[in-house]
Amino acid sequence: MPERSTRAMIVEKADTLFYEGGFEATSFADIAAVVGISRGNFYHHFKTKDDILDAVIARRIEQTRGMLALWEAEGDGPRARILSFIRMLIANRAKIMAFGCPVGTLCSELAKLDHGAQGRAAEILGLFRDWLAGQFRALGAGDRAEALALHVLSWSQGVAVMASAFRDETFLHSEVAGIEAWLSTVPDPAPLT
Amino acid sequence: MPERSTRAMIVEKADTLFYEGGFEATSFADIAAVVGISRGNFYHHFKTKDDILDAVIARRIEQTRGMLALWEAEGDGPRARILSFIRMLIANRAKIMAFGCPVGTLCSELAKLDHGAQGRAAEILGLFRDWLAGQFRALGAGDRAEALALHVLSWSQGVAVMASAFRDETFLHSEVAGIEAWLSTVPDPAPLT
């Protein structure tokens, strides 16, 4: 299936370019140049730029599902699984300091563009929220599981924004340590939220 | 000074458009249409689009300084002053849910564009950080004042990203309540950070 290969390559490169340069600022010419095809050929695979965005979001949803399933399978208990999520901030720190969180920044950009795909992009955050809520439930958080999940997700989004604004790796590490310390108090965290 | 008036109007309208639609997606034509001048006239006041961005950032820095000075003058003690900052999230909730935080989203966009003004935009966050750190010092936080300031700033950035991604006002209110509850434990906050 040579067709699927080229198409998959376009989506993969577009994903990276949308992340590192933004959706609107990335042109067909940019993607075509990286993939190594002509602009004309492009339209054999995708009719509009929005179609590429849809494919990129679908790819990210699929990859997120795969990652969550992996953490679910490999993590030794819910606390360790939540740590897998938090430590993404460390594992991807170079890219996060340069470009922020791929999902958070895409949601922000699409919101400003008043783009119809904004809701679908937010679904990726929803996958993390639901998975994290499941882990907190397993920790005995009960009704507060979803609020705790949103809190961790929100905290990590804030860290990503700040780390990229200030390009400050020390801050990133100390906030991750803060999240981990907070997590050790769950399911009975102090005053929060 | 009729010149300054037109120039000031351009900066004011550009500020709003950059916030609500993004810097790159906003064209000279968009700004000119809102201000009510021709595109040609535009270049009498600003030579390049980057010049407008510089002016917008300078305006935001000035307005932030003014706001911080007001909170400083009117706030009844450091705890009340920090609450003034936190409650911006509530006061501006409609715009935050639609477009995120004006400063955080601008920093994120400029980072992706690899724009030279990114550092200047981050200075606005720096103003908040330094002011908050001063308040935490006044609360007796000592050496941890700056870390606590960054934590509040980061927390509020995360809330802004999540509130706009999910368009969820309930979440926004409950996180603000969480920040306030956490603040009441300072200068001796639990496990944190």
Place this chain on the structure above:
DNA sequence: GTCTATAAGCTGATAGAC
């Protein structure tokens, strides 16, 4: 200080040869 007219280049998108 504001306007119209215009330039050169990039944008997303199309048509049609191979």
Place this chain on the structure above:
DNA sequence: GTCTATCAGCTTATAGAC
């Protein structure tokens, strides 16, 4: 399935009349 050639429209930016 990939290419070249082309389109209309928009972009930032300039020149020059009033």
